[in-house]
Amino acid sequence: MQQTLKTIFDIQKDQYQSTGKLAVQERIQYLKKLKICIQQQEFSIFEALAKDLRKSQFEAAVTEVYFIYSEIDFAIKNLRRWSRPLRAKATLSSIFSKNRIIYEPKGNCLIISPWNYPFQLTLGPLISAVAAGNTVMIKPSEYSIHTSDIIAKIVAAAFPPSLVYCALGDQDVSTTLLTFPFNHIFFTGSTQVGQIVMRAASAHLSSVTLELGGKSPVLIADNANLKKTAEKVAWGKLLNAGQTCIAPDYVLVHENQEQQFIDYFQAAVQDLFYTPTGDINTDSYAKIINSRHLSRLHGLVHDAKSLGAQIAWKGNGDSQDTLAPIILRDIPTESRIMQEEIFGPILPIVTYSTLDEALRLIQDRPKPLALYIFSDNSKTIDHILENTTSGGVCVNDVILHVSNPNLPFGGVNQSGMGSSHGYFGFKAFSHERSIMYQSRIAFSKFIYPPYTKKERLLKWLKRLM
Template sequence: MDHQLNERLQLLLQQQRAAFRAEPYPTLATRRDRLERVRALVQKHGDAFAKAVDADFGHRSVHETRLTELFTAEAAVNHALRNLASWMKVRRISTALHFLPGHNRLMPQPLGVVGVISPWNYPIYLALTPAVAAMAAGNRVIVKPSELTPRCSELLAQTVGEFFAPEEFQVVTGDAKMAAAFARLPFDHLFFTGSTAVGRHVAQAAAANLTPVTLELGGKSPVIVLSDANLSVTAERLAFSKLLNAGQTCVAPDYILCPRRMLPELAKAILAAMRRFYPTLADNPDYSAIVSPRHHQRLLDLLAEAEQGGAKLLRSHEEELDPHERKLMPTLVLNAEPEMGVMREELFGPILPLLPYDKLDQAIHIVQQGERPLALYIFGHDEKAQQRILRETHAGGVTINDCIWHLGQEDQPFGGVGASGQGHYHGEWGFRTFSKEKPVFSNPMMAGTRLFYPPYGKVFEGLLGVLRKLS
């Protein structure tokens, strides 16, 4: 079976590679046509995708799917269409004086065939946006979506097949064995979004073929609340960003560092904001479920361990939730210890630890001690403190006085650092990730470089001395 699976995947790769060799530099019109077909796919089947995601999760807010997946995928396409002509231009690059009248150019060239392994938490957006960037750059694309959202994955395969020839863009579905075999293929670039643990395996598999990889991972994204923060606005924005998709977002705030005197008031305000957004949970179409029984149980176990270890749990609502429905009670965790799972694992659920600090040094030290996260959030108006945090901590991206929204900036790169990933995409950054920026130097017939040919002597020494002074 594994042999047949590998053969099938190799055949798909060879099919796309042959098509790329026949068209190694697609025109602007061809690339625009492919991007427009992605947009048409989303527009035509948006309602079906929302229903498929809802069914896969057990329940997910249709409004959240429309905002975070369908709108954002369309926005990525529209941004690429507006800017693609300028991205594709061969750029004139400055040339050192001693190489004149030669000149430098930088030519963005498609890599070939790009593989994308996408996750379950945003199964449309995180499958299509890397594909959009890769196709804008002129590549062929094969996507392997998550097996945890099977209905959405099957629909993605069907709809991509409706709008694209298999040698242009194709989706393959399957379980973890399929994903492992997929990662071993000799792609020209492999793009993975998922957990840090799985990302390590993907990088190791790709290394056997020297396949370049972009890893969009996760981590424990911290929030630092400064002493001058507006607590009501801070609480409202934290509640929204934490409960979006029930916390199943790679850039969701994972824990809060708050001045000790402000922590009780902030916790109270966050709980109040959660109740305003979601007056009820069980029968609320706006509040999403946890994707699978295993993930739901993992979150319950983390809370139980924290409570048994002496942490205080503050639950947002009084109502009882049916575990079979997999909706999890939003819960703040106070007095969490570093060794607890809630402080060691990326939560990916509606759980939010709050930790006190007495001096900003302590908050910065806690962030520095952990692995570098995908996102970091600062609430407050003290610009000196903001700049200190920005200089002394590392994160894939930062939003100040809010959370998550840096992810939506198509004019900024998005990506991790260290354990939260490597490489970038979004907008021109995605185009460049999936391109080889080929340097080209053109030397005229009457070039001075011939003066450096042997036999060497006084002329060579004199010219080299001049160059050393000019360089």
């Protein structure tokens, strides 16, 4: 296996070095072909996502497949503009020079993707990498095996292996790939594995983009519309059964509104994810990826309860692959569920007495991938924004900021490094190369030795500073 992967890596390296940079028109053609190959496999993609995560065709279309169509179309539409050299101003030291910034591909790139949105989070970075003109090796998750198989078929149909290659297998494949001297590594997954990827990248000084996660809070100001807020949080929290990196992880609500929010949240969950007879709607509610992850979620609840947390509400419908929604209250800060990213349909409720108390609770934690603010007062919103930091923010809604390719998507510190989507994904896989074309009239001679004759020039320069 290692020898095969190394052979592919070397072929891609030779391809990049021998044929030069892929022309913009060639990149566009490959992106068009990728879209056609996806369209040809669309039904199989829906089937695979249903097998791996029990995603309905509608959810799979909106959050995975059509999302990728949009990314491809956006890249094709804008790639020529993104690729143009940028003008840069000259300075006194090079007053007559011509200065440009060009975007060139980083070279050999590795994409390691997760299982929760296995199609979107593999193909999204691939679109950016191809748009930037790189060669790419992909390692999709072994947990979402059916989707990974379809991805491999699509990649093989759309690209020669000298340009893009999909490596299937378990974590040993990832470990092997991380020993190769890639020019750039794009990883989406947990913070803990992200640290492993970054350590491996440091051996070759590879640049990295890390799309991680963390505990994305929902801060509900006491002037927010609780009913609308609860419905939006319920949808965002339980989308893909909570297995979303920007899912609301915990809710901060005023102590006088806690029970009211819980009641509204419970009603919204019943409307959105349950049938009229009270059964969980498996056409709308995804399954947990595997028994190991389900066991981890049960362990989080057990740990919280053992430390004094209370179950405020729990829906019915648990099974060997399903965890019904759970609301927890009175959660000790030292519990695992308040330290780890939940990645499941469990919602802790944390109360506050003043807004500044809520802000301190956010400030004391690692920087989250997303922050959700609910308020009808612009001054309150501005105060929260000024006193928090996060990868991204969505005001009076959840999740949807990820759908705008004009916005950079990415975390900060523990929640990630670098940005993706649209132009920002193109930049992530590009090197901004500076070029100065010096004029025939060069003033650089004035700073050449001998320096003993430069005292008057030094005084003149000092006046300009």
